Amino acid sequence: MAKIAVVGVGPGGKEHLTPAAIRAVAEADVLVGGERSLALFSGQPGEIFTIKNNLQEMIEYIRERMDEKKIAVIASGDPGMYGILQYLRRHFTPAQLQVIPGISSVQYACARLAVSWHDAVVVSTHGRDRTVLAETVAGNSKVVVLAGPEEPPPVLASVLVNAGMKDKTAYVCAELSYPAEEINAFTILDLARWEGQWDKRNYVMVILDEQPMDLPDTGNKR
Ligand SMILES: C[S@@+](CC[C@H](N)C(=O)[O-])C[C@H]1O[C@@H](n2cnc3c(N)ncnc32)[C@H](O)[C@@H]1O
Structure with a gap:
């Protein structure tokens, strides 16, 4: 066959x-x-x-x-x-x-942050109802979000702030494994208020119920 x-x-x-x-x-x-x-x-x-x-x-x-x-x-x-x-x-x-x-980009992002991923919940926002995103992040302490260029991180963070979350830490991990790779840490509230130009095509967001940690040396940062 x-x-x-x-x-x-x-x-x-x-x-x-x-x-x-x-x-x-x-x-x-x-x-x-x-x-x-x-x-x-x-x-x-x-x-x-x-x-x-x-x-x-x-x-x-x-x-x-x-x-x-x-x-x-x-x-x-x-x-x-x-x-x-x-x-x-x-x-x-x-x-x-x-x-x-x-x-996977999920594996790669978690490796960059030196966090395990067997206990992470993974969601995609591509063409999906954003209430699923809010419910998933509310109910889990480690969430990896696959998101696209049409959904800048501040837009997704605003969905979470509107659902009552603001203190979790979001690591925005963009263009992973490319020379333009960038990983930055925000609180959800700071990310929702971020006014910079978003020009990245691919990113995953790792959202944790903890204070931002010192990032391992991940190359480019904003
Ligand atoms: C259709 S999904 C495919 C996921 C893929 N099968 C995987 O295992 O990574 C596409 C999404 O994966 C994520 N992605 C893929 N490559 C990426 C990269 N190099 N950097 C950041 N995110 C990436 C982004 O969230 C992108 O919108």
Whole structure:
């Protein structure tokens, strides 16, 4: 039975690609992925399908080729953490998929902060009701929030302040593993009031019920 490789490529920096991911991509005839992940393999010969609001088309594209060609679907971070895996599982059986794990942005952010993550609750705000965010942060002492460029950190912090939270510490961890990586600590209230220009594309926010700690040396800071 033809297998589709579902390859986690980590947070974005090349040095966080695993050898298994590099091998799976090198062996593929066809690469399927978002622009940011594809950019990691820009010299790769073969066919490319770029994912952008065309998931149904992607499934048809894969089905038409999977018996003849080796297909690798590449995904940022780990494919199973708010990634493409869930969607692929609606269309393909586990036997048709070979998942290669990657370093998730959640793992990477927690590593940067030197905090464990087995006890963290992870939420995504992409296209989701923000009351879920407020309820999750209210009910948990360690929350990792996956958020996008259309949701600047002060906007999400304001949702939390409006729900009665202001003293927790929010670590805003942006462009992880890239040269522009930036990690900054705020209280939720200070973050809601922050008026700086937000120009980062990807970030995760780690929210803890504790005073801000001295950050490990994480490179860039505002
Ligand atoms: C669709 S989710 C995919 C998550 C991915 N599967 C993972 O395990 O990291 C995309 C979100 O992951 C987070 N993310 C991915 N790469 C990141 C990076 N390099 N720096 C900060 N956040 C990142 C951001 O919250 C982004 O909006």
